[in-house]
Amino acid sequence: MAQTEARRLQSAGVQVTTDAETRQVTWGARLLQWFLDLLTLAYFAFALFPLVWMFLLSLKPQSELYSTYFRFSPTLDGYRAVLGIGGTEEIPFLRFFFNSLVVSVGAVAVSLLVGLPAAYAFARWKFRGSESLLFTLLSFRFAPELMVIVPLYVIYQRIHLFDTRLGLVWVYQLITLPLIVWILRSYFQDLTPELEQAALLDGYSRTQAFIKIVLPLVRPGLAAAGLLAFIFAWNAFAFPFVLTGSNAQTVTVGALSFLGGAIPRYNLTAAAALISLVPPLILALFIQRFLVRGLTFGAVKG
């Protein structure tokens, strides 16, 4: 950095420092870099520690749960119990897992279907009430879920959506739709309308221009918004906790139910939590290449 700067100044005809001074500057920069690396490492340890602890917990037998030593006899019994392998399944965790998958994927799909055209419209046109509609969507995110959950419970009981996956997909729109609309809207706004206008002049219809020109350009945004929405839906707790019984329960609620018996079984909760970490992780890894392209996208724009 410092060197290139010096070179730039030199080429611009500015008197530049001697070699020794330059080296000193480089040393300073290097020290700063080391310091930053150290800081990153410290944060890394801090952020990862709960995960490590959880991992250790999931490998512990019931009897050693409360010891804080790192020495214990590791066992996979916890995972076996959670997944119901070789023994009776106390809690139908696999079904919860499946519920979570269906509900989260369903919620994101519905949100994309509704949110994509909505975000485009919000970005391109001002219409009656567009601002208030956008704000209403955002307000779903900052209003606490607990505020609406009791009336929702009553309504869901009455219209027979209680403890159904469809009911969850619906209520999850409060979580996923605002995210998708707001993120995609800003992506659409970054695209100059001239791109579509050029396509209109070339003979494309509005719909064709949207599908052929606009959509491919917001793919990184689509990936980012979809992933975020999925993670939020997957991690949702309050809604499934109140609005489901045993049938449509999700992993977040299910993992907790291991603590509900006479003896709290932290090892099983830890194992269940770790297992439920897998789908978002896989999805994130899979989508990552789109996200990275999303970061460099600005460089391509005219």
Added chain:
Amino acid sequence: MRDYLVLDRLVKIYRPRGKPEVLAVQGISLSVAKGELLGLLGPSGCGKSSTLRMIAGLETVTSGDIRIAGQSVTGLPPHRRNVAVAFENYALYPPLTVEENIAFGLRARGERDVRRRVHEVAERLGITDLLPRKPGSLSSGQKQRVSLARAIVREPAVLLLDEPLSHLDASERERTRRELKRLQRETGYTTILVTHDQHEALTLADRIAVMNAGQIMQLGTPSEVYDAPQNLFVADFVGEPPMNIIPATVRTDGDAQRLQFSDSAALPLPEAAFGDGVEVVVGIRPQDIQVVSQTRPGTLPATVFAFEPLQELSRLTVAMPGVETRLVIQAPPTSSYSPGESVGLLVNYARLHIFDARTGERMPCPWMDAQPLTALSQSSSSATGSS
């Protein structure tokens, strides 16, 4: 064809909800000949872009008519007007190569010979070596040429250029402007050039429509617009550095008449032409004033306020006694003045513009056709050349 593209009392009114309506274009009429390059020049918000977008069909027309080759296109969708736009931001499609970008419109219409035509246009614009590249790796000037290629590859009836040079740096601007001029001459496209840059309009356009607040303030050739601005707006807007504009009162003294700038500053007129006591606004370009010694008779006394020795010219700012508005004068590069110095000003009457202070309209001066009294032949000939 004299009336190839006709705008007939074109009106555009934006009606945003809950806000007062905006009269963007207030009934403009023009006709453009086939092969002509017409410049729409004006400050931002003057309605020039709305006009362009209405011609392209990207904006609905509130009232009035647009005709191309005698046919009304007002109700037609953009792609059926045979109009092409080179957009201000180029509107190049990032994932496609330059070649695919240029071919895009042709492909959309299912036309034949796409490859050959793309290569022909690319050759004409000197961008053949750019064809396999992506827009992201091009410079602004290159992008502008690709955008131009994409517009003309369809051989449109009317070519619309939206601020084509505004995002280019100085050297690329010069080059692209020359190329644009050559290309338009060669291909003979009927072209509308929208710009806020008067330099661009003066050098490129066959005729210029100077617009302000949704109306055409003056329509004429670049020299008409520059040498005989019809109103104060055009006088002030066209020209760099801008024209000096000073309010004055006409005073009559027997046969002689003078423009009284203040109690102690007056410019005698070569002929009595106006009513006594008429309030006027005097416009004079910086290159139409000559600085001489104050002792010379018939000069306006002034004091040097600032002197900027620029390389090709020097710029002098002077104050006339009792006049608040300072005069900017272009002086020869060899000259040198210091602040506070007393100088005399000689005005080129042939290039003196007088406007009615009330209406802002140009007032005819009878001596204009006659030989200028204090001729500054050098400055009057260089006036249009320097633009």
